[in-house]
Amino acid sequence: MPVQLTLGTHNVDHVTAAEELRIPALDAVHAMGAVLASTQDALNKALQLKTGILLIGPKWSGKSTAVGRAIRLLRDEEERLLAAMPEAYRVRRVLTTHGLQSKTAREFLLALLQKVSPGLRDRHLGMRKDDDTLRHELVSALLNKNYGVIVCDEAEYLNDRAVDQLRKIMADATERDDRRVVVGPDGESYKAAGVGVLLVGTSKLLDVVRGDADNGHRWSEAIHVDTLPPNAIGPCYQAIFPGFGHHITSIGVDEWATFCANHVALGRKMPVGKIVLHARRYFSAFLSSELADAQTNVARETVPFNRALFLYTLDAAPSPAGSRHGSK
Missing domain, CATH: 3.40.50.300 (P-loop containing nucleotide triphosphate hydrolases)
Known part of the structure; x- marks a missing residue:
């Protein structure tokens, strides 16, 4: 059964969120x-x-x-x-x-x-x-x-x-x-x-x-300079969201790299700016969803991976080439 997400119903400190949303662009550099x-x-x-x-x-x-x-x-x-x-x-x-x-x-x-x-x-x-x-x-x-x-x-x-x-x-x-x-x-x-x-x-x-x-x-x-190859997409997300580490450890680094290469990059090279844009959408949506209720003092560094939200915000972001392929 797909996970149902409620978005946009929570009070969010938009100033704090805006500050947080600038940061991924800097952290992504470490994976670039x-x-x-x-x-x-x-x-x-x-x-x-x-x-x-x-x-x-x-x-x-x-x-x-x-x-x-x-x-x-x-x-x-x-x-x-x-x-x-x-x-x-x-x-x-x-x-x-x-x-x-x-x-x-x-x-x-x-x-x-x-x-x-x-x-x-x-x-x-x-x-x-x-x-x-x-x-x-x-x-x-x-x-x-x-x-x-x-x-x-x-x-x-x-x-x-x-x-x-x-x-x-x-x-x-x-x-x-x-x-x-x-x-x-x-x-x-x-x-x-x-x-x-x-x-x-x-x-x-x-x-x-x-x-x-x-x-x-x-x-x-x-x-x-060129865009990122598919196998570099996973480490880029990991640099932006250290909180994804628990999920990555549970499935394995190789499986995470394959997931990102297939679902985010669609097997193609991808501009890092697209990843940063998706990261901002994911973080903003997380703050506005019921998922944030499970945590106190939510910060970008502690945001966990949620597959449904990740794919939902991925479909909302501009695609580097073609349309997205659901949540296989």
């Missing part, structure tokens, strides 16, 4: 393995080599989640280095944008300037500053405040003018960074200096970058 590793590699190359790197992947593939995690790990490491060398180390900063859209180069430069130097004016003595002046001031601010990399998420929305300005920002910053020249016992040598750029987006981003032949001199590498 290759996506996170590729993202960290892309960020480190842009930062260390002061060059332009592209991180390319399909929608819902977890790029934004992985980028957020990679930046947080970088900032943690920078704070550790600062604590170890408070007098000698200067923290490298990350400038981030998300889905930034601009019609003109000027709009793009002003948007970046407002993030780096919010009080900076776009006029001098009543005259509008031109694009070169705005870019000069932006580069000065980036170098003075020790920004090491600009990360543009959803960069497929950038137009060719914005991408061209990013190329010029990298070139100008490299030329003007005093740390570029190193004087040693054998004379002067050069090292990577300035500001790197990481563009994160879908394959459409490649068309924007290829639109300007000059861009090829600054965009040194495109790193591709």
